[in-house]
Amino acid sequence: MTTPSPQPGAPSVMWQFDPRRHARSLYWRGWGVTQIAEEFALHGVVNDKGAAIARPTIESWKQRDRWDDAPSIRKIEDGLEIRLLTLIAKDKKTGGDYVEIDALNRSIESLAKVRRYEQPGGHAGDLNGKVANRNSGPRKKPKKNHFTAEQAAELKRIFLDGLYxxxxxxxxAKDQRTRMILKSRQIGATYYFAFEALIDAIETGRNQIFLSASKAQAHQFRSYIVSFAKLVGVALTGDPMLITSDLRPEEEAAAELHFLGTNFRTAQGRHGNFYFDEFFWVHSFEELNKVASGMATHTKWRKTYFSTPSSIAHPAHPYWTGERRNRRRKKEEQIKIDVSHAALAIGSVGPDRIWRNIVNVRDAEAGGCDLFDIAELEDEYAPDEFANLFMCDFVDDTLSAFKFNDMIACGCDSLIDWPDFNPEAARPYKHLVWAGYDPQESENGDNAALVIAAPPLIEGGQFRIFERHQLRGLDFEQQAEFIEAILSRYNCSYLGVDAKGVGAGVYQLLAKSKKLAGCSVAKIEYSLEIKAQMIMKAQNVIRRGRLAFDSGMLDIVSAFVSIKKTLTTSGRNITFKAGRGGTDGHADLAWAAMHVLMNEPLDGKEQPKGTMEIIE
Known part of the structure; x- marks a missing residue:
């Protein structure tokens, strides 16, 4: 063993100690009995009679004093005392010595408190004087929506540890002035940005503004944020939500969190970081973006746009490609931005100073996200639909029977615009509703879809889609049971069902259902003529602004846009298809909605019939 040399300038005080105590100290620091004896012999350590201290003597001290049974705290105290005495004995002390002496004294004091706590009758006040006196004065009321430094640190740790x-x-890239992210569906973007905004509000006190296609969709941010705060014991309330923390001076204003739909009246006059969710799917993007950009005019604010792609016809598309910036600029001032997946897969700042990123479903899987089965998704969705929803490809709607911009114009903010509809109530709507069902086709595995809508209350009024549901993997009896359960909450007077294939069984069960008493169940059998009539009726309703649904129902938009005009196999007639292998299944939500619209005459003026049977 190598004998440690004394530190430069340190006196040889170690050998002035009681040899028995020093032997114990060395033993507690990991020395063996033989090594201690050799060390004593090297330095000429003797007992009080002047005799050398041999190994058997040290072994006997070890046994009699029960060195191995000593508690850890006693061993730590011994080491602290040895080091403290060594420093005190130095003639010339450095600044670092005084700092260490102060730290050692505080450590010894803390250990003394622990010893008192461990004695019979010890209590928390022995460890913390503030605890001992916490009930002596008036109790402070807990601060509302407030995070301590410890809670803030723990919340950030949980957040960062769970990221893909x-x-x-x-x-x-959070400090980039502007971020624009094109992403796959269901990869945790809303979850992430809600958490990021909360951390920023706690640490910096900056306001956070959440813009979504509807108030209901914006409240998803709020729901996430409330859940995050509960992880560290904080109950957040309010809308807008005011947040304070120990990380900022008390005199500073609280950070404000606003959750807004794309309503110009509610979006005006606020300032802060803003997060624009699904911006490729909102109506009147140009006008809304002017308001949103005004919220973050000052350089301290950050702008984040993120969305699944929609159509190349959407007004936000030129912002993504950089074409919007080039308008009304000289040719030499124009820029070119590479928006390919290869260029943006890991994120890149373009010449317009916008940080862009593309994350498709395969990127998400490679990044650790294991929440989905890609092979199953490819089987469930048609190739073009899969490319749009999961692979970040924009849709070209030039051949679509329904134009994308016409469809998003049907979006509304249901929480604000429909005061007579409460989705949380046992009976959401007191008037009559109509429903349409497009069943699952077993031979190709497409989804089934149920749409529930309120018919117009006045002539020429709006159809309002309240609910839509998609089913997969159910037999005809299970499909019928599901429809009965959903419609039981409403007063449904009409249900149109595609009665081909599996739908025949669903129709027969529903037509005889006692649970749907008072509801006319219409049998619909498709033909080229019927399809054309359904499309024509739907186009008329949509173009006249007579269809409405919550702007968060993006899947309805996708379903309608996916229907394309094409020729029949013979090449002599025109039909409408939207699906893999020439089938028309994956636009199921659109067909189900058209089953509802078809219950009104084409001119929208005559009283609808109570029943309807369409035979090929």
């Missing part, structure tokens, strides 16, 4: 690789990239 692509979310880590978003975090690294």
């Amino acid at each position: 690789d692509y979310q880590h990239r978003w975090w690294q």
